[in-house]
Amino acid sequence: MQFQCYCNNAVEIPVKDEYILDDDTITSILQGEFLSTSCDRCGKILKPEIPLTFRTLDNEHVSFIPENERFSTFETQQLDSNSLYVIGYPELIEYIHILSKDFKKEIIEIIKLQIIQKVPDPSKTVILFQDYVDSRLIFHIHGLKDNEIAVMKIPYSLYQSIEKDFRKLIQNDPYKTIVEKPYISVRKHLADEAGE
Numbered sequence: 494m495q496f497q498c499y500c501n502n503a504v505e506i507p508v509k510d511e512y513i514l515d516d517d518t519i520t521s522i523l524q525g526e527f528l529s530t531s532c533d534r535c536g537k538i539l540k541p542e543i544p545l546t547f548r549t550l551d552n553e554h555v556s557f558i559p560e561n562e563r564f565s566t567f568e569t570q571q572l573d574s575n576s577l578y579v580i581g582y583p584e585l586i587e588y589i590h591i592l593s594k595d596f597k598k599e600i601i602e603i604i605k606l607q608i609i610q611k612v613p614d615p616s617k618t619v620i621l622f623q624d625y626v627d628s629r630l631i632f633h634i635h636g637l638k639d640n641e642i643a644v645m646k647i648p649y650s651l652y653q654s655i656e657k658d659f660r661k662l663i664q665n666d667p668y669k670t671i672v673e674k675p676y677i678s679v680r681k682h683l684a685d686e687a688g689e
């Protein structure tokens with residue numbers, strides 16, 4: 494696929510129809526090197542953000558949507574209901590962390606709802622699961638203060654209690670909307686509230 498550099502040079506970056514989320518792909522995504530290529534004229538690093546398809550080693554199909562297509566995607570595109578959607582690299586990286594710790598995305602998003610209900614401006618807040626250490630789930634909270642990331646540690650017991658009540662919880666909104674495939678995200682609930 495051809496991409497135009499800021500210097501107007503056309504740079505060819507090979508893009509596959511599907512990427513397997515194996516260790517090599519995961520490492521290059523986490524290091525920010527995935528799909529990046531340097532321009533052969535000015536040397537600038539280009540990192541195109543385009544729709545991509547991944548497949549996990551458990552054979553889950555993951556559709557990656559660029560951040561700038563967040564809102565248009567769900568209005569205009571036919572979504573593949575057999576795929577799980579992630580929007581933007583931070584959400585893809587978060588999904589990799591969720592997979593590596595063997596958590597369920599549905600439950601992670603419900604925990605985020607409980608966190609986001611307590612922040613002053615939910616629409617400007619982005620919460621991302623980061624890690625699991627010492628029986629605590631670690632979330633990074635972006636947007637509370639400019640250029641600062643808050644860290645929140647949630648006890649595993651909360652995850653377990655949501656898992657236990659899961660079937661009952663998702664009968665009603667906002668839980669129902671949040672866990673609805675193919676885009677499982679607390680951000681859908683926030684978008685609904687904002688009237689988008």
Ligand SMILES: [Zn+2]
Nearest residue numbers: 498500532535
């Ligand atoms: Zn260039």
